[in-house]
Amino acid sequence: xxxxxxxxxxxxxxxxxxxxxxxxxxxxxxxxxxxxxxxxxxxxxxxxxxxxxxxxxxxxxxxxxxxxxxxxxxxxxxxxxxxxxxxxxxxxxxxxxxxxxxxxxxxxxxxxxxxxxxxxxxxxxxxxxxxxxxxxxxxxxxxxxxxxxxxxxxxxxxxxxxxxxxxxxxxxxxxxxxxxxxxxxxxxxxxxxxxxxxxxxxxxxxxxxxxxxxxxxx
Amino acid sequence: xxxxxxxxxxxxxxxxxxxxxxxxxxxxxxxxxxxxxxxxxxxxxxxxxxxxxxxxxxxxxxxxxxxxxxxxxxxxxxxxxxxxxxxxxxxxxxxxxxxxxxxxxxxxxxxxxxxxxxxxxxxxxxxxxxxxxxxxxxxxxxxxxxxxxxxxxxxxxxxxxxxxxxxxxxxxxxxxxxxxxxxxxxxxxxxxxxxxxxxxxxxxxxxxxxxxxxxxxxxxxxxxxxxxxxxxxxxxxxxxxxxxxxxxxxxxxxxxxxxxxxxxxxxxxxxxxxxxxxxxxxxxxxxxxxxxxxxxxxxxxxxxxxxxxxxxxxxxxxxxxxxxxxxxxxxxxxxxxxxxxxxxxxxxxxxxxxxxxxxxxxxxxxxxxxxxxxxxxxxxxxxxxxxxxxxxxxxxxxxxxxxxxxxxxxxxxxxxxxxxxxxxxxxxxxxxxxxxxxxxxxxxxxxxxxxxxxxxxxxxxxxxxxxxxxxxxxxxxxxxxxxxxxxxxxxxxxxxxxxxxxxxxxxxxxxxxxxxxxxxxxxxxxxxxxxxxxxxxxxxxxxxxxxxxx
Numbered sequence: 001x002x003x004x005x006x007x008x009x010x011x012x013x014x015x016x017x018x019x020x021x022x023x024x025x026x027x028x029x030x031x032x033x034x035x036x037x038x039x040x041x042x043x044x045x046x047x048x049x050x051x052x053x054x055x056x057x058x059x060x061x062x063x064x065x066x067x068x069x070x071x072x073x074x075x076x077x078x079x080x081x082x083x084x085x086x087x088x089x090x091x092x093x094x095x096x097x098x099x100x101x102x103x104x105x106x107x108x109x110x111x112x113x114x115x116x117x118x119x120x121x122x123x124x125x126x127x128x129x130x131x132x133x134x135x136x137x138x139x140x141x142x143x144x145x146x147x148x149x150x151x152x153x154x155x156x157x158x159x160x161x162x163x164x165x166x167x168x169x170x171x172x173x174x175x176x177x178x179x180x181x182x183x184x185x186x187x188x189x190x191x192x193x194x195x196x197x198x199x200x201x202x203x204x205x206x207x208x209x210x211x212x213x214x215x216x217x218x
Numbered sequence: 219x220x221x222x223x224x225x226x227x228x229x230x231x232x233x234x235x236x237x238x239x240x241x242x243x244x245x246x247x248x249x250x251x252x253x254x255x256x257x258x259x260x261x262x263x264x265x266x267x268x269x270x271x272x273x274x275x276x277x278x279x280x281x282x283x284x285x286x287x288x289x290x291x292x293x294x295x296x297x298x299x300x301x302x303x304x305x306x307x308x309x310x311x312x313x314x315x316x317x318x319x320x321x322x323x324x325x326x327x328x329x330x331x332x333x334x335x336x337x338x339x340x341x342x343x344x345x346x347x348x349x350x351x352x353x354x355x356x357x358x359x360x361x362x363x364x365x366x367x368x369x370x371x372x373x374x375x376x377x378x379x380x381x382x383x384x385x386x387x388x389x390x391x392x393x394x395x396x397x398x399x400x401x402x403x404x405x406x407x408x409x410x411x412x413x414x415x416x417x418x419x420x421x422x423x424x425x426x427x428x429x430x431x432x433x434x435x436x437x438x439x440x441x442x443x444x445x446x447x448x449x450x451x452x453x454x455x456x457x458x459x460x461x462x463x464x465x466x467x468x469x470x471x472x473x474x475x476x477x478x479x480x481x482x483x484x485x486x487x488x489x490x491x492x493x494x495x496x497x498x499x500x501x502x503x504x505x506x507x508x509x510x511x512x513x514x515x516x517x518x519x520x521x522x523x524x525x526x527x528x529x530x531x532x533x534x535x536x537x538x539x540x541x542x543x544x545x546x547x548x549x550x551x552x553x554x555x556x557x558x559x560x561x562x563x564x565x566x567x568x569x570x571x572x573x574x575x576x577x578x579x580x581x582x583x584x585x586x587x588x589x590x591x592x593x594x595x596x597x598x599x600x601x602x603x604x605x606x607x608x609x610x611x612x613x614x615x616x617x618x619x620x621x622x623x624x625x626x627x628x629x630x631x632x633x634x635x636x637x638x639x640x641x642x643x644x645x646x647x648x649x650x651x652x653x654x655x656x657x658x659x660x661x662x663x664x665x666x667x668x669x670x671x672x673x674x675x676x677x678x679x680x681x682x683x684x685x686x687x688x689x690x691x692x693x694x695x696x697x698x699x700x701x702x703x704x705x706x707x708x709x710x711x712x713x714x715x716x717x718x719x720x721x722x723x724x725x726x727x728x729x730x731x732x733x734x735x736x737x738x739x740x741x742x743x744x745x746x747x748x749x750x751x752x753x754x755x756x757x758x759x760x761x762x763x764x765x766x767x768x
Contacts, residue, residue: 043311047389050419054381057423065431065464069442073459147439150459157434161427
């Protein structure tokens with residue numbers, strides 16, 4: 001008599017146990033614990049790389065649309081970049097360096113130093129976003145509206161898209177900073193720190209490429 | 219339970235979301251067929267059907283079917299249900315992300331339904347939303363106001379959901395396979411879910427910014443897709459210098475891979491169903507993998523064949539045409555291998571097997587008409603006729619749906635612990651198979667005769683008058699085929715509660731989702747059927763040694 005399937009049976013191909021709280025963080029973040037297999041470091045980094053591929057495609061689509069749109073009409077007029085983009089770029093790059101220093105400190109077991117350096121890096125990252133807002137306001141005040149010229153349109157949409165990424169990254173950085181300052185930052189959560197750091201570096205690369213595009217082409 | 223993070227519940231959630239969408243989409247198609255043959259009649263509850271309402275039906279039908287059925291059911295529903303089990307792991311890489319991607323999809327569906335009831339009419343630009351009309355806003359007529367804006371927002375949200383899902387599928391397949399489950403031991407379903415996820419990642423990440431650009435044209439007054447000097451409803455638009463062609467390039471860079479996103483998982487299901495019910499290994503397993511990879515790769519390079527009559531450079535049309543026709547090679551490899559797998563096998567004609575064989579038939583039919591459309595010269599004539607409608611409904615619609623049916627009958631024992639009724643299932647298959655051909659074969663002929671697409675009323679044109687009897691036939695066939703689907707729904711819901719209890723591995727399949735208990739090490743590929751010298755004629759992937767004969 002072959003064994004029959006019942007819907008209460010555990011194992012492959014049967015109905016699963018019910019999650020009581022879907023947002024509960026059961027595992028220790030390193031792949032130990034229920035439902036958290038994927039939280040191991042390598043898996044998280046692979047997931048991050050896959051996500052970054054999607055982001056690259058998004059910006060590549062926007063950049064190719066920019067190139068095509070510019071070649072298509074004779075209405076393109078290059079918009080002067082607001083000066084604040086330069087200190088902004090510096091803030092972003094320095095924040096990345098500072099955050100990476102924090103990671104190295106943590107690797108050497110210097111928890112207190114990590115807390116302060118990471119928080120400083122996070123603050124610099126927030127400065128970048130605040131600076132972006134100032135840049136948009138300045139452009140608007142000088143009459144470079146989004147609809148005034150396709151060059152402006154692409155500038156706004158690409159910087160908005162980058163800022164949307166940066167907001168996500170910043171939330172991760174702040175979460176790590178808060179956890180670290182409250183001394184709730186055991187070895188298990190270091191994967192999250194690493195992932196958010198790599199993503200922040202990725203935002204640097206994206207931003208530098210965007211700046212090159214705006215300065216030399218857009 | 220509602221916000222469950224386990225892949226099984228999420229898979230079932232996707233399954234039922236798609237089921238609801240397909241019923242809605244089907245009803246809309248019946249309303250369209252009814253209106254085509256009775257343009258003067260009013261519908262109870264709906265009233266008169268003006269052309270803009272017909273086009274809103276058309277748009278919503280296409281959108282629901284392409285995004286919420288063909289993208290979700292084969293990949294997100296069955297993939298979530300069985301990818302991990304087939305790989306020999308327990309959970310997807312990112313369970314919380316998985317839950318979020320389902321609920322983002324549900325949000326997108328809710329916005330889409332809202333769009334249909336928006337003031338000013340539901341969106342009517344079709345699932346391709348071509349500018350300039352879709353970019354001009356309310357001035358462009360009914361349905362181009364809030365309805366179109368909501369449609370675009372829903373699609374943007376859908377893109378985010380699909381990207382989250384794709385990240386999960388790719389990472390799980392790369393990283394969480396059981397020991398011994400090398401890439402070339404993966405079931406073809408896992409391969410094709412993997413390739414489909416990569417395509418989704420590359421395609422939807424381009425659709426998302428494209429939709430944002432179109433939204434900017436509508437809401438912020440930019441001119442990405444709106445050309446200079448546009449006069450709509452006696453009103454001159456201030457926009458300058460944009461081009462609808464830019465949208466077509468961006469959209470079809472997504473849109474063509476989308477076709478393969480819909481069909482690739484079904485192809486793999488068909489491979490394994492045919493192997494299981496022929497008791498023979500998948501013929502040319504490696505060739506099947508490479509064929510799927512090349513279909514995926516080429517699928518990213520052929521978007522221009524949707525634009526042969528849009529005014530692209532004839533030289534690039536030739537390049538796109540050649541690349542398109544090359545896809546016939548891996549597709550033929552797949553077809554040959556399906557037939558070779560079944561050839562000389564000990565066929566067990568279960569409902570699942572019948573749907574798989576039906577898939578092969580539809581794939582050949584739809585593929586052959588694709589060869590016509592892939593040539594710019596012929597496409598000049600066919601492009602805006604019902605020939606195209608017939609082509610993509612056969613290959614992307616019905617064939618993909620047959621893949622979903624095959625998968626449902628095959629995996630139902632694992633989904634609900636019971637069996638679907640085979641007798642009802644076979645009746646459903648034969649009537650659906652005949653019905654689908656009865657609808658869509660004649661549609662090729664109306665296309666030959668020059669019947670344009672998207673016309674709400676065919677009676678006002680003298681050259682279409684001789685075609686009306688064919689339309690009456692297609693409409694009757696559509697009623698019949700739709701009615702037959704009730705058999706499936708009855709079978710599904712009845713069997714969920716009262717079907718015969720399923721045994722552990724009812725089809726005697728080799729892949730790991732049928733394994734008892736946790737899987738240790740994987741020792742072999744997914745194709746060990748027709749094994750001799752053992753008690754049974756197959757070896758599951760985690761079985762190390764052949765069992766001796768009793």
